[in-house]
Amino acid sequence: MYKYVGENIKRVDGLDKVTGYAKYVDDIKMPGMLYAKIKQSPYAHARIIKVDTSKAEALEGVKAVITGADVPNRVGLYLEDKTFLATDKVRFIGEAVAAVAAVTPEIAEEAVELIEVEYEELPGVFSAMDAIKHDAPLIHEDLGNYKYGPIFFPKPGTNISNHYKIRKGDIEKGFAEADYIMENEFYVPHIQHAPIENHSVIALTEPSGKVTVWSACQSPYAVRKALSVAFNLPLHKVRVISPAVGGGFGGKAGTTLEGITIPLSQKCMGRPVKLTYTREEDMIGSFVRQGCLAKIKTGVKKDGRIVAEENTFYWEGGAYTEYGVNIARAGGYASTGPYDIPNVKADSYCLYTNQPVGGPYRGFGMSEIHFAIEQNLDMVAAQMGIDPVEFRKINAIKEGGHTVTGQQLYNVGITKCIEAVEKDIEWGKEEKPSGPNKVRGKGIACMYKAPSQPNNVASSAVVKINEDGTANLLVTAMDIGQGSNTVLAQIAAEVLTIPVEKISVITGDTDVTPYEWQTVASRITYCAGNAVKKAAEDAKEQMLKLASIGLGLPAEYLELKDEHVVSIVYPDRKISIASLALGLEMPDGSGVHGPIIGRGSFIPPNVRNTDKETGQGEKPVAFWTFGAQAVDIEIDLETGQIEVIKVAAAYDVGKAINPQLCKAQIEGGIVQGIGSALLEQQIMEKGKVLNPNFVDYKIPAVRDVPEMIVRIVEVPEVTGPYGARGVGEPAMVPTAPAIANAIYNALGIRINSLPLTAEKVLYAIKNNKSVSCKLIKNNKGEDGEGQVKCGVD
Amino acid sequence: MKHNISFTVNGEKVHMEVEPNKTLLRMLREDLNLTGAKEGCGAGECGSCTVIVDGKAVNSCMMLAVEADGKDILTVEGLAKNGILDPLQQSFIDNAALQCGYCTPGMLMSAKALLMRNPNPSEDEIKEAIGGNLCRCTGYKVILDAIKEAAGQIN
Numbered sequence: 001m002y003k004y005v006g007e008n009i010k011r012v013d014g015l016d017k018v019t020g021y022a023k024y025v026d027d028i029k030m031p032g033m034l035y036a037k038i039k040q041s042p043y044a045h046a047r048i049i050k051v052d053t054s055k056a057e058a059l060e061g062v063k064a065v066i067t068g069a070d071v072p073n074r075v076g077l078y079l080e081d082k083t084f085l086a087t088d089k090v091r092f093i094g095e096a097v098a099a100v101a102a103v104t105p106e107i108a109e110e111a112v113e114l115i116e117v118e119y120e121e122l123p124g125v126f127s128a129m130d131a132i133k134h135d136a137p138l139i140h141e142d143l144g145n146y147k148y149g150p151i152f153f154p155k156p157g158t159n160i161s162n163h164y165k166i167r168k169g170d171i172e173k174g175f176a177e178a179d180y181i182m183e184n185e186f187y188v189p190h191i192q193h194a195p196i197e198n199h200s201v202i203a204l205t206e207p208s209g210k211v212t213v214w215s216a217c218q219s220p221y222a223v224r225k226a227l228s229v230a231f232n233l234p235l236h237k238v239r240v241i242s243p244a245v246g247g248g249f250g251g252k253a254g255t256t257l258e259g260i261t262i263p264l265s266q267k268c269m270g271r272p273v274k275l276t277y278t279r280e281e282d283m284i285g286s287f288v289r290q291g292c293l294a295k296i297k298t299g300v301k302k303d304g305r306i307v308a309e310e311n312t313f314y315w316e317g318g319a320y321t322e323y324g325v326n327i328a329r330a331g332g333y334a335s336t337g338p339y340d341i342p343n344v345k346a347d348s349y350c351l352y353t354n355q356p357v358g359g360p361y362r363g364f365g366m367s368e369i370h371f372a373i374e375q376n377l378d379m380v381a382a383q384m385g386i387d388p389v390e391f392r393k394i395n396a397i398k399e400g401g402h403t404v405t406g407q408q409l410y411n412v413g414i415t416k417c418i419e420a421v422e423k424d425i426e427w428g429k430e431e432k433p434s435g436p437n438k439v440r441g442k443g444i445a446c447m448y449k450a451p452s453q454p455n456n457v458a459s460s461a462v463v464k465i466n467e468d469g470t471a472n473l474l475v476t477a478m479d480i481g482q483g484s485n486t487v488l489a490q491i492a493a494e495v496l497t498i499p500v501e502k503i504s505v506i507t508g509d510t511d512v513t514p515y516e517w518q519t520v521a522s523r524i525t526y527c528a529g530n531a532v533k534k535a536a537e538d539a540k541e542q543m544l545k546l547a548s549i550g551l552g553l554p555a556e557y558l559e560l561k562d563e564h565v566v567s568i569v570y571p572d573r574k575i576s577i578a579s580l581a582l583g584l585e586m587p588d589g590s591g592v593h594g595p596i597i598g599r600g601s602f603i604p605p606n607v608r609n610t611d612k613e614t615g616q617g618e619k620p621v622a623f624w625t626f627g628a629q630a631v632d633i634e635i636d637l638e639t640g641q642i643e644v645i646k647v648a649a650a651y652d653v654g655k656a657i658n659p660q661l662c663k664a665q666i667e668g669g670i671v672q673g674i675g676s677a678l679l680e681q682q683i684m685e686k687g688k689v690l691n692p693n694f695v696d697y698k699i700p701a702v703r704d705v706p707e708m709i710v711r712i713v714e715v716p717e718v719t720g721p722y723g724a725r726g727v728g729e730p731a732m733v734p735t736a737p738a739i740a741n742a743i744y745n746a747l748g749i750r751i752n753s754l755p756l757t758a759e760k761v762l763y764a765i766k767n768n769k770s771v772s773c774k775l776i777k778n779n780k781g782e783d784g785e786g787q788v789k790c791g792v793d
Numbered sequence: 794m795k796h797n798i799s800f801t802v803n804g805e806k807v808h809m810e811v812e813p814n815k816t817l818l819r820m821l822r823e824d825l826n827l828t829g830a831k832e833g834c835g836a837g838e839c840g841s842c843t844v845i846v847d848g849k850a851v852n853s854c855m856m857l858a859v860e861a862d863g864k865d866i867l868t869v870e871g872l873a874k875n876g877i878l879d880p881l882q883q884s885f886i887d888n889a890a891l892q893c894g895y896c897t898p899g900m901l902m903s904a905k906a907l908l909m910r911n912p913n914p915s916e917d918e919i920k921e922a923i924g925g926n927l928c929r930c931t932g933y934k935v936i937l938d939a940i941k942e943a944a945g946q947i948n
Binding site: 278702705 | 822823826827828829830831832833834835836838839841868869870872873878882883885886887889891892893894895896897898901920923924925926927928929930931932933934935936937
């Protein structure tokens with residue numbers, strides 16, 4: 001049916017990347033370039049009394065030194081609570097308090113050592129439960145004066161920067177109807193994105209005051225806006241260029257080092273200033289995935305239907321929550337997972353803590369909440385004697401079913417996903433351990449996710465047809481590895497009938513490429529894809545009209561076919577795209593119309609705010625992506641070591657524009673999910689990160705990879721281009737809870753916090769311990785039964 | 794005090810004056826504009842700076858430039874010959890064995906060093922060879938597939 005959509009077209013950026021030609025920010029060298037370095041706070045929470053930069057300024061080779069006084073404006077994507085350098089206080093260890101630009105990196109480093117900062121240490125807040133206490137030290141005293149979007153609810157005078165609520169149905173009635181009620185707590189620690197490319201930015205200020213930044217960033221336009229606010233510059237005086245980006249996973253969304261390099265460059269007119277973080281600086285000073293404490297209470301009828309769920313999420317948002325407030329919101333509006341539950345109460349709190357800054361991380365809150373939801377589900381199913389797969393099939397959202405916000409859904413593929421992984425993992429079949437001291441187990445988890453974005457986020461695309469019949473596609477969707485350049489070229493190719501190899505994709509320059517909100521939220525194939533499709537269709541319409549004149553046939557009887565406008569009735573009557581590119585040449589030598597330039601703009605249709613008190617709304621998000629994973633693991637009883645042997649994954653992507661790249665996303669997500677499940681945690685002591693390197697903070701290497709069976713389910717999303725939905729983030733969400741459920745399946749042991757380390761497993765085995773599950777009610781109607789162990793007896 | 798060194802990079806003879814504390818990675822990137830090798834950690838933990846020195850895969854952030862004296866160095870820029878991609882480069886493209894591309898040059902060079910000494914490696918030998926190359930995007934399976942495929946093409 002399609003020629004390019006649905007095909008495994010090779011990555012259009014492949015050649016540049018395998019030859020080492022692709023240029024990342026740190027690869028760029030400019031004449032007269034200066035090198036920057038930051039001075040970091042050694043305190044988690046302290047008042048800045050004095051910053052003395054005189055010795056640094058006196059050092060030969062130093063060209064500029066800045067402090068918080070140079071960048072006083074507060075900025076932030078959703079809540080304007082951060083400054084690029086600390087002004088009044090420092091709020092986490094590693095926060096930038098001053099910066100230097102010098103002729104060499106070595107001099108910059110030396111100069112930073114010469115900056116003297118006097119602090120008055122303040123009591124810190126290092127956990128969600130401490131942050132929410134009434135007498136907790138306040139991290140942002142001025143919260144009441146900060147600007148924020150209308151969908152957020154900060155509580156001035158507390159550390160709560162957002163409280164998102166869901167009140168659906170009648171929660172008390174729901175629990176009263178339930179035959180079983182299970183309540184438990186789960187904790188997910190802070191982890192790092194760990195893209196292999198550290199953050200890097202070059203800034204240049206021209207004599208006119210115009211600022212250009214070359215930034216490893218996912219979101220050039222969102223960055224441009226924040227920078228214009230921070231530096232009181234009109235938007236046309238800020239240019240953001242994003243060259244090749246060495247992985248993002250959310251960590252390069254929003255602003256990072258731009259706000260430090262710009263003021264330095266303003267003091268060194270005409271000289272570019274580069275700042276590249278070391279791995280240690282990156283792991284401490286850039287976004288992290290925030291910690292989350294989750295309390296889940298699930299009420300179920302004897303027949304297996306979940307009738308009530310009461311969930312509370314406490315997010316350890318870190319020192320600034322400009323982005324974190326929206327993660328708390330996402331946790332709220334998705335609070336039950338992909339299940340149709342009539343009575344729901346949820347409270348999601350974003351909390352300030354004196355920890356690294358929480359930000360967007362592949363999954364945007366979904367990995368954290370599903371770790372809790374999917375385990376509690378298994379725990380109650382175990383008490384009731386219902387098979388975990390069956391239990392999910394009963395409760396998964398069906399055709400015409402409802403989400404937590406009351407949104408009615410159609411074209412829902414979750415049941416197909418569950419069935420696919422059930423088959424691929426051979427659910428119910430017992431596997432033989434590889435040795436006498438080993439046990440095997442299987443587990444399943446489901447997920448859903450929607451793009452967490454403001455309702456009216458915009459995308460656009462421009463298609464320019466060249467006079468040889470090739471095309472240039474301009475977008476600001478960033479190919480951060482996910483393959484968007486290839487997929488967007490395929491969409492343009494499908495409409496235009498121009499082969500992908502004849503389309504150049506140009507991205508990431510706010511002076512050149514058209515507006516795109518951000519490359520985040522698994523939204524690009526859907527949002528930018530729709531814009532590209534419209535732009536190509538616009539170009540097509542223009543060409544059909546011109547060809548109609550040229551061929552003397554009505555436009556409605558013309559179509560594009562194999563790079564020509566062709567008559568549907570008389571296929572031999574045609575005119576090439578190349579000959580229409582600059583307009584139509586008439587027999588008398590005159591011309592009509594001029595160059596073909598297609599424009600496409602897109603905003604997800606009909607997405608509206610939810611009610612402030614109840615969180616209810618018909619369509620709070622553009623679309624939902626559903627998926628499931630099942631795992632087969634082996635545990636070594638002598639060491640507690642978990643080996644993931646096989647992972648089966650299935651996602652309803654609506655339509656895989658490029659199945660090979662789609663599968664690659666899912667495989668990458670599974671392995672990142674295994675990292676978060678088994679290996680990764682920022683180990684902190686009073687806000688100090690103790691493992692900011694790849695020796696002490698391990699991410700998966702090649703030997704950590706299991707067998708992976710990936711199934712693509714295609715139930716079309718009616719508003720998506722060719723029916724497509726996003727899948728980049730969903731790919732890692734269910735992995736950790738599926739492994740946790742497999743541990744229970746193998747040993748009868750519940751581990752309620754990540755990572756699922758050998759130490760925790762071995763401790764549980766040796767001490768015959770498990771997290772105690774709080775079964776509040778059983779089918780005999782016995783209330784208040786108290787702690788019931790569901791681990792090993 | 795600077796040191797005079799001579800070595801070969803991608804088949805070309807080079808004479809350089811380098812500071813004693815400069816790493817091979819910085820010399821390649823800053824002085825020779827060979828920016829294919831990347832710095833991901835600066836401590837030999839991620840492998841994105843891998844180049845081949847006298848036939849062996851080396852973390853160039855952990856080797857001093859002066860140690861390159863008299864050596865034969867191959868970087869990712871030297872893999873393709875006369876515009877023809879090395880079979881590894883082609884199989885990485887064909888298998889979608891790269892995403893963001895930042896680890897790709899190092900991954901390719903570790904694989905190349907393996908295939909140079911062992912044209913027909915087992916899966917375990919491939920895993921051993923790229924065990925020190927971290928990739929955050931792909932999940933590695935496609936990289937293993939790409940190396941196996943390229944091995945089939947190399948005599």
